[in-house]
Amino acid sequence: MKYLQEYRNGDCIRTVAAELEKTSSRPWTLMEICGGQTHAIAKYGLQQLLPPGIQLVHGPGCPVCVTPQEIIDGAITIAAMPDVIFCSYGDMLRVPGSVSDLLQVKAGGGDIRIIYSPLQALHLAEQNPNKQVVFLAIGFETTATANALTLSLAKQKSLHNFSALISQFLVAPAIRSICARKDCQIQGFLAAGHVCAITGYEQYHQLAENYHIPIVITGFEPLDIIEGVLRCIRQLEGGHYRVENQYQRAVTQAGNRTAQSLLKTVFKISAQHWRGIGEIPTSGLILKEEYASFDAARRFNLPTSNRADNRGCLSGEILLGLKKPCDCPHFAQKCHPQQPLGAPMVSSEGACAAYYHYRDQVSVNGSALPNSPNR
Amino acid sequence: MCLGIPGKIETIHSASEYERSGKVSFGGISKEVNLSLVPEAGVGDYVIVHVGIAISTIRKEEASKVFKLLKTLG
Numbered sequence: 001m002k003y004l005q006e007y008r009n010g011d012c013i014r015t016v017a018a019e020l021e022k023t024s025s026r027p028w029t030l031m032e033i034c035g036g037q038t039h040a041i042a043k044y045g046l047q048q049l050l051p052p053g054i055q056l057v058h059g060p061g062c063p064v065c066v067t068p069q070e071i072i073d074g075a076i077t078i079a080a081m082p083d084v085i086f087c088s089y090g091d092m093l094r095v096p097g098s099v100s101d102l103l104q105v106k107a108g109g110g111d112i113r114i115i116y117s118p119l120q121a122l123h124l125a126e127q128n129p130n131k132q133v134v135f136l137a138i139g140f141e142t143t144a145t146a147n148a149l150t151l152s153l154a155k156q157k158s159l160h161n162f163s164a165l166i167s168q169f170l171v172a173p174a175i176r177s178i179c180a181r182k183d184c185q186i187q188g189f190l191a192a193g194h195v196c197a198i199t200g201y202e203q204y205h206q207l208a209e210n211y212h213i214p215i216v217i218t219g220f221e222p223l224d225i226i227e228g229v230l231r232c233i234r235q236l237e238g239g240h241y242r243v244e245n246q247y248q249r250a251v252t253q254a255g256n257r258t259a260q261s262l263l264k265t266v267f268k269i270s271a272q273h274w275r276g277i278g279e280i281p282t283s284g285l286i287l288k289e290e291y292a293s294f295d296a297a298r299r300f301n302l303p304t305s306n307r308a309d310n311r312g313c314l315s316g317e318i319l320l321g322l323k324k325p326c327d328c329p330h331f332a333q334k335c336h337p338q339q340p341l342g343a344p345m346v347s348s349e350g351a352c353a354a355y356y357h358y359r360d361q362v363s364v365n366g367s368a369l370p371n372s373p374n375r
Numbered sequence: 376m377c378l379g380i381p382g383k384i385e386t387i388h389s390a391s392e393y394e395r396s397g398k399v400s401f402g403g404i405s406k407e408v409n410l411s412l413v414p415e416a417g418v419g420d421y422v423i424v425h426v427g428i429a430i431s432t433i434r435k436e437e438a439s440k441v442f443k444l445l446k447t448l449g
């Protein structure tokens with residue numbers, strides 16, 4: 001398919017890899033922010049194509065991984081109520097709450113619908129006026145935009161039986177908080193292309209400047225990622241720290257203004273708790289007062305306690321790039337996708353699950369790079 | 376779930392401000408997609424679609440740049 005297959009061409013990828021080999025003179029550690037990129041890196045064995053000194057560590061950009069346990073517990077409470085249709089992306093069903101998960105609620109008869117778009121939840125609310133339809137609205141700026149669109153339509157249509165349980169995250173404050181850590185080992189970032197398609201990247205210039213760190217806005221196909229790495233390494237080798245846009249076909253500096261104004265209409269910035277990491281100031285998006293009637297936490301009177309995250313899972317260190325999944329003693333032992341101990345093992349964009357699914361590529365060398373695999 | 380994939384717009388129809396939508400083809404499979412956030416996109420254009428909503432129009436001139444870079448390496 002156009003704009004997809006050509007970015008998966010093995011020869012092109014190897015050409016860039018060879019250039020990287022020539023360019024890099026010493027070890028460098030880069031972090032890719034987005035779980036979609038983590039998934040592609042594991043799937044295509046990209047780490048093995050890089051010169052041995054270049055390490056890719058995986059960032060916090062997997063919404064399934066960072067959604068706090070109290071949101072999962074709230075979702076479980078609501079989904080088990082009678083006369084509720086609870087809508088969620090499939091990945092969220094197996095994320096462990098403090099005692100159970102949504103999958104168990106579904107097995108016990110809870111009306112949980114797996115959706116791929118929040119607009120489906122809206123249609124369900126229109127079709128079922130006698131039910132309360134609740135949507136688990138998780139995600140970063142990209143998904144939050146879809147949530148904002150859905151909520152503004154719900155308001156336009158005065159859908160009183162529709163609400164959203166909200167857990168939304170902003171990328172730039174997370175990058176800042178990673179850079180500000182004393183133990184930060186990251187020397188360059190591959191920023192999340194689709195988040196930047198919405199937000200643009202004006203705000204990244206200050207980050208690159210303050211922390212003397214190159215930031216390359218990067219796409220999701222293997223050729224995009226390896227080119228993002230090359231651009232980052234060229235800067236590091238040259239002693240530069242600029243913002244560059246590898247993903248020019250989809251991202252402009254200004255971003256999507258229509259989406260930005262929609263986000264501002266529906267949401268406001270707040271502090272946000274990240275599972276495994278803790279609270280990061282100004283890193284979340286919550287409903288504005290005008291939209292508060294669509295807040296499921298309010299409508300269903302959910303308690304607002306921050307429960308501790310769980311059971312020996314290293315997700316915080318994994319999501320901050322301090323450890324890799326294989327460093328966790330539970331990896332592929334007590335923790336696997338059928339029985340995840342922590343959220344990064346659930347979604348295919350979680351670093352632990354990506355390593356688990358592609359553990360052959362991750363441990364074997366990358367010479368078997370496929371030319372045009374399908375996702 | 377955060378995947379955004381490129382598709383080609385086949386038809387467009389508009390109801391209200393946020394209900395501009397259309398059929399988008401993903402390598403032969405067509406799906407209904409909300410196009411409100413890409414007002415500049417028309418039939419035949421490629422857009423990046425994320426959770427049923429188009430978030431960005433692919434700029435053809437920029438799409439080939441990666442390959443121009445490759446030529447200089449080749």
Ligand code: SF4
Pocket residue numbers: 312313314315318325328329330331332335336340341342343344345352
């Ligand atoms: S392997 Fe499992 S327990 Fe270990 S960090 Fe990953 S999700 Fe947590």
